[in-house]
Amino acid sequence: MKRLLIFSLVLLMLFSASFASAAEKLVFWAYEPVEYIQRDIMANIIKDFEKIFSDVKVEVIYLPKGDFEVKLTTAMAVGEGPDVFYLDQPLVSKFAADGVILNLSSYIRVKDFEQNMFLSGPLNTCEYNGDYYGLPISQTAVALVYNKDLVSTPPKTWDEFLKISKEVYKEDNVAAFGVPSGDGWGAWIFPAFVHAAGGEMVDQTGKKAVFNSQAGVDALELWVELLKYSPRKILDSANSFETGHVAMIVNGPWMLDYWKNNWPDLNFGITLIPKKTRYATNIGGEDIVIASYCKCPEEAWNFIKFVTNKDHAADLAMVMGGFPTRADAAKDPRFTSDPGKKMFMEQMKYSFARPRARYWLKINDEIISKALREAMAGEKSAKEALDEAAQLANILLQEGSK
Secondary structure (H helix, E strand, O other): OOHHHHHHHHHHHHHHHHHHHHHHHEEEEEEOOHHHHHHHHHHHHHHHHHHHHOOOEEEEEEEEHHHHHHHHHHHOOOOOOOOEEEEEHHHHHHHHHHHOOOOOOHOOOOOOHHHHOOOOHHHHHOOOOEEOOEEEEEEEEEEEEOOOOOOOOOOEEEHHHHHHHHHHEEEEOOOEOOOOOHHHHHHHHHHHHHHHHHOOOOOOOOOOOOOOHHHHHHHHEEEEEEEOOOHHHHHHHOOOOOOOOEEEEEEOHHHHHHHHHHOOOEEEEEEOEEOOOOEEEEEEEEEEEEEOOOOOOHHHHHHHHHHOOOOOOOHHHHHHHEOOEOOOOOHOOOHHHOOHHHHHHHHHHEOOOOOOOOOOOHHHHHHHHHHHHHHHHHOOOOHHHHHHHHHHHHHHHHHOOO
């Protein structure tokens, strides 16, 4: 009897070990959380997933955001990369073009997937050449921030924007608007104004730049005009907005805690970026993707679908330090109870994804930024600068589509 009991226990142990070894392991690379609570939230999300999908074990590896892309590409080049990982939105098209992330269209377009619950702006960041290569997990955007002591009623239209700018401008003391510079940041902001004029950055094929259309010219001419009431010597001074020397700026939700903690007396408001024909803003954030070499794509899909579902999307956005990408999660009180966050969330309803082009970051940082500098310095007209930029951009857009 004793031998039988021992034999049964041994069989049970062998069976358990065999079952455990049969469990699929997903290696998931994520950004190192800024706060401990973010790590706890992620641990709970993974724990909930493993309760439902007991045959899958998720190994999460945290890496500093600043080193993430370099370490990711290095690991993938030698076949040691993760199964699932974050990607900065504009990198999705590059990784998709290189064939290193999985095409998820067959999963996303099934009837039971809640594709319509994702906001169009962030969902579009996962699209490349008509197919989807990820799911959006976090988004951010910029809105108009204004000093209430200088601007009692913020502008809604470009005409009002110019009118108020002329009224608040005081030579050598108050600049009207923090006109972005001709750099990567300014080139990232610029599409918000192009879209606000009814324009696009590229055509529907994604192979031709159209930011030199009348809408693009109007947007850049607006910046040039605003500079008349916004001297660089004021804009470039330290803390010019916080000290009351700039009436209006375009900035993002990452500034809210900074202003609250360091400038508690700053009397500011947040509103939508003024429009010419429609409200618009740019978009930033991250998507979650699956490596093309992943040996268990079904399990990986279940994981990324789980972390972005209605029960976890808001939590994941908190982990990322951004905002939800789903309409239902956007109603979470953690993002609506604070008036500032609520207004940024409202602005994100009008977000436009950056062009899904392989070399768009290069176009943004080197070509569009140069055009902005030339026009705002008076070296070229807005039309001339953008026409030349579009020609250069078309070379890269064509090359990237091959």
